[in-house]
Amino acid sequence: STKPGRTILASSVSNTYVDEITSKVESLRKERPNGPLLVGFLANDDPAAEMYANWTSKTCESMGFRYELRRVEEKDFLEEAIIEANRDNAVDGIMVYFPVFGNAQDQYLQQVVSREKDVEGLNHVYYQNMYHNIRYLDDKQQLKSILPCTPLAVVKIMEYLKIYNSLLPQGNRLYGKKCVVVNRSEIVGRPLSALLANDGAIVYSVDINNIQKFTRGEGLKFQKHQVEDLGPFSNEMLKECCADADVIITGVPSESYKFPTEYIKEGAVCINFSSNKNFDESVKSKASLYVPSTGKVTISMLLRNMLRLVENRQKMNLL
Ligand code: NAD
Structure with missing residues (x-):
């Protein structure tokens, strides 16, 4: 078919x-x-x-x-x-x-x-700037801060897929978008959720223990994202978060893990950054755009x- x-x-x-x-x-x-x-x-x-x-x-x-x-x-x-x-x-x-x-x-x-040589953007100063939505290292805004590679790659993929709306002001281009990120490691999942929320999205950050919501608040009133605990992980809550999610991003480091296809909204965008395939073939019957891996980016x-x-x-x- x-x-x-x-x-x-x-x-x-x-x-x-x-x-x-x-x-x-x-x-x-x-x-x-x-x-x-x-x-x-x-x-x-x-x-x-x-x-x-x-x-x-x-x-x-x-x-x-x-x-x-x-x-x-x-x-x-x-x-x-x-x-x-x-x-x-x-x-x-x-x-x-x-x-x-x-x-x-x-x-x-x-x-x-x-x-000055940290290509992966893992230095504490870069992380703190990212979490606080600060784009420059200096007051004169001459020196750009560095973003961690893998979260940045996912952002660039989302720009390519036109999930970022370039008609909106820079910094608000995900306004109105709902994203689910399954992974909250300090290397990828948490910084990624922060970046997306800082750009205006509502982000459900899912890990093995619980689910959190990252947003800049009503009307994007905050300058940087805020975090709210929604409760311990359950499939019911995950399903609820996915019901109207425009984007689902996975990074579970396990061969056997498969994201439940039935939770995906018709026409959602699915992106996997794990080295394991977190979506099975059936994702293609639901996703509008599916990105199976991100390493090259x-x-x-x-x-x-x-x-x-x-x-x-x-x-x-x-x-
Ligand atoms: P990690 O082990 O530090 O973190 C895994 C995260 O997934 C944790 O937050 C954990 O709670 C969550 N998790 C695990 N099982 C889960 C489940 N069943 N439901 C919900 N959440 C679950 O790993 P990491 O360093 O973040 O790497 C994750 C994956 O991403 C690995 O496969 C790694 O190879 C890959 N990775 C890819 C790139 C890239 O450029 N594509 C870069 C770095 C890491």
């Missing part, structure tokens, strides 16, 4: 950033004749991280960047290796493949990466962040 909607691949979205990224790299020829340098630190033997590193490397090279994978055999040496890269003027961007220790030490290591945002960092360092006369 013919399906009512369409499947949109991440590559269609990431392709729209190729020109912007390659021309910026070209404009840096004087400072970086061989292209800006991204350094990735790998201190685990996770095959998924290895794959992601490979993929990042290929994308980098195809767009005129240099990529260097630095393997650190002894986890306890990673901090020093990061500090060395922080100090090295030839290094433009740094990323670490987590988990390393798999505990709170990983959050510490994340903050060791210099703010995440890498584009990584490179875009890197160029923004280089620009910021130029403006601060650090280059």
Whole structure:
């Protein structure tokens, strides 16, 4: 049977950033004749991280960047290796493949990466700006703050899908939209829900424990999102939240998890950022637009962040 909607691949979205990224790299020829340098630190033997590193490397090279994978055999040496890269003027961007220790030490290591080279946008200052809906690092609004890659990728996908309404004022372009985000990790789900709510959406943030509502309040009266606890997780409540949801975004890290297709409103948009397929085939009978994965857009945002960092360092006369 013919399906009512369409499947949109991440590559269609990431392709729209190729020109912007390659021309910026070209404009840096004087400072970086061989292209800006991204350094990735790998201190685990996770095959998924290895794959992601490979993929990042290929994308980098195809767009005129240099990529260097630095393997650190002894986890306890990673901090020093990061500090060395922080100090090295030839290094433009740094990323670490987590988990390393798999505990709170990983959050510490994340903050060791210099703010000026943090391509993933995981520095505390960037996070705080994002949660508080602050777009610049300085009062003169010369230096743009960096957004975490994966949440930013989902936002860019939603712009591509025209869920963002460009007729509305910047910053309110999701006004009237309802979104469900199944994942509330500090790396993706919570920042994503905050970004969407800051842009005017009503967001139901779902995790294994409970469901929360993120909004800027009635008439978008608040400058940044507020959070309300709706209660412990239940399928009934999830179903209720989905009944009039325009967008459903999933990020459950489990092979067996499948989002219940019967909860999806006819014509809703479905986006999955988990490396597992959180929607089964039947999603295509309900969704207007279905995006099965987002990784390629995440890498584009990584490179875009890197160029923004280089620009910021130029403006601060650090280059
Ligand atoms: P995580 O384990 O830190 O968080 C998982 C979240 O899902 C938690 O909030 C948890 O409560 C929630 N959850 C789990 N089972 C649930 C259920 N049955 N119902 C409702 N909520 C449930 O993981 P993470 O770091 O956020 O990563 C999640 C997934 O996203 C992984 O598959 C990861 O590989 C992927 N990921 C993708 C990208 C990308 O660029 N595409 C980037 C980062 C992570």
